[in-house]
Amino acid sequence: MAAYVGAIARGVGWSVEQTEILKLAASMHDAGKIGIPNAVLEKPARLDAEEWKIMRTHPILGHRILSQNDTPLFKMAADIALHHHEKWDGSGYPEGLAGSDIPQSARIVAIADVFDALTMKRPYKEAWSEKAAFAEIRNCVGSHFDPELMTCFFDVHEEIVIKSSFKNES
Numbered sequence: 001m002a003a004y005v006g007a008i009a010r011g012v013g014w015s016v017e018q019t020e021i022l023k024l025a026a027s028m029h030d031a032g033k034i035g036i037p038n039a040v041l042e043k044p045a046r047l048d049a050e051e052w053k054i055m056r057t058h059p060i061l062g063h064r065i066l067s068q069n070d071t072p073l074f075k076m077a078a079d080i081a082l083h084h085h086e087k088w089d090g091s092g093y094p095e096g097l098a099g100s101d102i103p104q105s106a107r108i109v110a111i112a113d114v115f116d117a118l119t120m121k122r123p124y125k126e127a128w129s130e131k132a133a134f135a136e137i138r139n140c141v142g143s144h145f146d147p148e149l150m151t152c153f154f155d156v157h158e159e160i161v162i163k164s165s166f167k168n169e170s
Contacts, residue, residue, distance in 0.1 A: 001026060001027070002024075004111070004115060004116065005022055005026040006020075007156040008108045008153055010156075011152035011153075011155055011156045012104075012148070012149065021073050021076060024077075025074075025077035025080050026077075026108075026109045026112065028062070028077040029062070029080050029084045029109050031077070032057070032058035032059055032061030032063070032064075033061075033062070034065070035057070035061040036058055037054070040055055041055075044123040044124055045123075056085075057094075059081055059082050059083070059084065059094050060082065062081030062082065063079075065081075080106045080109050082094070082106075083097060083106035084109045084113055086106060086107075087110075087144045088102070088144060088145055088146050089142070091143070107146045110144070110145065111137065111145055111146075114144070118132070118133035118137075134154075137153070138150075
């Protein structure tokens, strides 16, 4: 996922230094899952309403964990952990933020996280092809994802697919 994040960040003009921090911070986006019971995390089927309620606490838990350190890396990681499930149209969680109220770092990670999740096999689903994942993400422009970042995401499509093919070979 860090490779996808880096490609998008570079595409929207982030400096090399900030992109490297972002890539490291992105890897901690799900730190709060440490507080989620394994029965929920490893369930081989879709989560029920109560399980989703539990799962939806991981951004807040991750933010609490990562906020204990005040370095630039951990400050960015804490913001990303808290906001990577927010959606451009305000329908996300945990705070229901919309548009540019969501930190750009979290908006970038959200795109990469969804692409990664779609193209990875999970206990409850098979991996999607890159083509199908790109089509699904394209359908979410303006609702789930920042339209400007999505333009960049599609501009770096080739780099992302190449990096994804290396991931799937390992």
